[in-house]
Amino acid sequence: MTTQEALFQYILRIGDTNLILGQRLSEWTGHGPFLEEDLALTNITLDITGAAKSFLEYAAKVEDKGRSEDDLAFLRNDRQFFNAQITELPNGDYARTIARQVLVDCFDYYFYQELSKSNDETLAGIAQKSLKEVTYHLRHTSAWLERFGDGTEESHNKVQLALNELWQYTNELFEMNEVDELLIKEGIAVDLNLVKTKWEKHISELVEKSTLTIPQNVFMQTGSRKGIHTEHLAFILAEMQALPRIYPDAKW
Amino acid sequence: MENISFEDVFEGKLAKNEMIEPKDWMPENYRKHLIRQISQHAHSEIIGMLPEGNWITRAPSLRAKVVLLAKVQDEGGHGLYLYTAAETLGVSRDELLNNLHTGKAKYSSIFNYPTLTWADIGAVGWLVDGAAIMNQVMLQRSSYGPYSRAMVRICKEESFHQRQGYEIMTHLAFGTKDQKEMAQDALNRWWYPTMMMFGPPDSESPNSENAMKWRIKRETNDQLRQRFVDQTVKQVEYLGLIVPDENLKWNEAKNGYDFTEPNWVEFKNIISGNGPCNKERLAARNKAHDDGKWVREAAQAFAKKRSEIYAAA
Numbered sequence: 001m002t003t004q005e006a007l008f009q010y011i012l013r014i015g016d017t018n019l020i021l022g023q024r025l026s027e028w029t030g031h032g033p034f035l036e037e038d039l040a041l042t043n044i045t046l047d048i049t050g051a052a053k054s055f056l057e058y059a060a061k062v063e064d065k066g067r068s069e070d071d072l073a074f075l076r077n078d079r080q081f082f083n084a085q086i087t088e089l090p091n092g093d094y095a096r097t098i099a100r101q102v103l104v105d106c107f108d109y110y111f112y113q114e115l116s117k118s119n120d121e122t123l124a125g126i127a128q129k130s131l132k133e134v135t136y137h138l139r140h141t142s143a144w145l146e147r148f149g150d151g152t153e154e155s156h157n158k159v160q161l162a163l164n165e166l167w168q169y170t171n172e173l174f175e176m177n178e179v180d181e182l183l184i185k186e187g188i189a190v191d192l193n194l195v196k197t198k199w200e201k202h203i204s205e206l207v208e209k210s211t212l213t214i215p216q217n218v219f220m221q222t223g224s225r226k227g228i229h230t231e232h233l234a235f236i237l238a239e240m241q242a243l244p245r246i247y248p249d250a251k252w
Numbered sequence: 253m254e255n256i257s258f259e260d261v262f263e264g265k266l267a268k269n270e271m272i273e274p275k276d277w278m279p280e281n282y283r284k285h286l287i288r289q290i291s292q293h294a295h296s297e298i299i300g301m302l303p304e305g306n307w308i309t310r311a312p313s314l315r316a317k318v319v320l321l322a323k324v325q326d327e328g329g330h331g332l333y334l335y336t337a338a339e340t341l342g343v344s345r346d347e348l349l350n351n352l353h354t355g356k357a358k359y360s361s362i363f364n365y366p367t368l369t370w371a372d373i374g375a376v377g378w379l380v381d382g383a384a385i386m387n388q389v390m391l392q393r394s395s396y397g398p399y400s401r402a403m404v405r406i407c408k409e410e411s412f413h414q415r416q417g418y419e420i421m422t423h424l425a426f427g428t429k430d431q432k433e434m435a436q437d438a439l440n441r442w443w444y445p446t447m448m449m450f451g452p453p454d455s456e457s458p459n460s461e462n463a464m465k466w467r468i469k470r471e472t473n474d475q476l477r478q479r480f481v482d483q484t485v486k487q488v489e490y491l492g493l494i495v496p497d498e499n500l501k502w503n504e505a506k507n508g509y510d511f512t513e514p515n516w517v518e519f520k521n522i523i524s525g526n527g528p529c530n531k532e533r534l535a536a537r538n539k540a541h542d543d544g545k546w547v548r549e550a551a552q553a554f555a556k557k558r559s560e561i562y563a564a565a
Binding site for chain 1: 298301302305308309310312313314315316317318321322324325328329331332335370420423427428430431536539540541543544546547548549550551553554557
């Protein structure tokens with residue numbers, strides 16, 4: 001594997017995670033629990049989808065085969081997607097959406113902090129911009145986790161159930177393979193073990209503060225680094241990619 | 253000293269083109285008219301998020317997706333300013349929402365039509381927002397201060413939306429054969445419903461007279477409709493599309509187009525709940541509100557606990 005190939009894989013992983021998460025979150029727009037929150041979550045969705053666009057643009061440039069960010073988003077098959085599985089899970093109720101978002105926001109917060117220092121200037125630049133945004137996202141979603149955890153019995157139960165069911169998808173965020181190994185040596189990629197230590201501390205404090213508990217002895221799901229997904233991804237792509245695939249010659 | 257009544261002060265302000273502000277005395281009918289108009293407008297923004305939101309997950313490019321998300325979010329923001337403007341008249345948002353959810357309050361009928369293709373997202377931005385701007389530019393000079401000021405901000409954003417819609421139509425109209433057909437089909441379906449947005453003909457418009465007298469509105473439904481047709485025909489021609497009206501003809505004498513009126517029987521039916529999407533739109537709003545109940549309750553319970561802890565400390 002060349003550095004170029006590894007870099008392409010690496011950026012796809014980050015871009016796809018943002019793309020699929022943004023796609024899922026966008027299902028909430030117009031259907032939020034109240035107007036102010038609808039606007040706030042749509043803001044988060046916009047930032048994340050914008051980040052996806054920036055990363056995929058860069059991936060296309062690194063690949064250098066004449067594909068655009070839209071070709072990457074709309075013309076790859078599910079086995080060629082590398083987003084973390086947690087992002088493709090259905091939104092569920094608002095507790096589940098918030099719980100997933102806290103887990104991913106917190107990952108992104110520490111991940112972008114490290115990626116901002118990358119030797120690759122483009123990656124560092126996108127990470128710096130995204131870090132500013134994610135800092136707000138994390139503040140917003142953490143506040144909701146706390147409200148749900150220490151709100152009513154109903155909200156507490158819903159958000160605890162969400163954490164219990166999502167937890168099995170968290171380890172995937174930190175998995176490393178030959179791509180990471182090669183790029184860490186070059187000072188481009190982030191050592192995810194470092195991110196994991198910070199993430200675990202942060203989440204465990206937040207969960208405790210929210211009067212919730214972290215599920216124990218959970219068997220962890222895996223696969224996305226190899227393009228293996230849950231059953232949900234193919235449905236997401238069928239919907240998202242429909243127009244460019246039906247009208248392959250069209251420009252929009 | 254001469255005795256000046258509240259009515260005289262109010263009328264005097266109207267005559268001098270001065271704004272009426274929330275703490276000023278105002279006739280009860282003026283207040284009621286405004287609450288009805290502003291809340292209908294707010295509801296229209298919120299319901300309007302649904303037909304456009306319908307295509308967010310299927311937007312055909314990343315740029316189109318981001319632009320559409322931002323647009324739908326703007327509509328929600330407009331709803332928020334307008335509910336706030338209505339609240340200055342002494343009505344609560346809960347009450348207004350309850351009127352929407354129970355079907356008591358009206359909203360713009362245009363959103364009871366379905367968005368069937370991506371071209372509909374272009375047509376909604378171009379035609380529907382275009383028609384809305386025509387109404388709203390006039391409302392920037394409305395006599396009620398909070399409404400007028402909300403409109404200034406809303407108009408700025410709406411003109412972006414109209415350009416966004418027209419941009420989509422341009423891509424389609426100058427695109428492949430399939431895309432051009434999609435654009436024409438959307439125009440065919442949205443043309444008459446858009447014309448209905450200005451309301452019934454002046455001869456049959458029950459609320460217009462007071463609205464004009466109080467300077468809430470400053471032009472009649474028919475005047476606005478005429479201006480919309482005159483302006484839009486040129487844009488249709490630029491796109492190389494055809495206005496779906498065989499009777500459309502330039503009339504030199506009136507310096508405007510003659511055109512076929514929309515089907516007012518259809519209009520009345522849609523207003524009374526019989527449009528293709530009335531039930532779905534209301535059901536979607538109700539579902540979001542009902543599903544959000546425990547979320548709002550949790551936020552309140554949490555805030556209460558925190559304020560108790562704070563008070564005890």
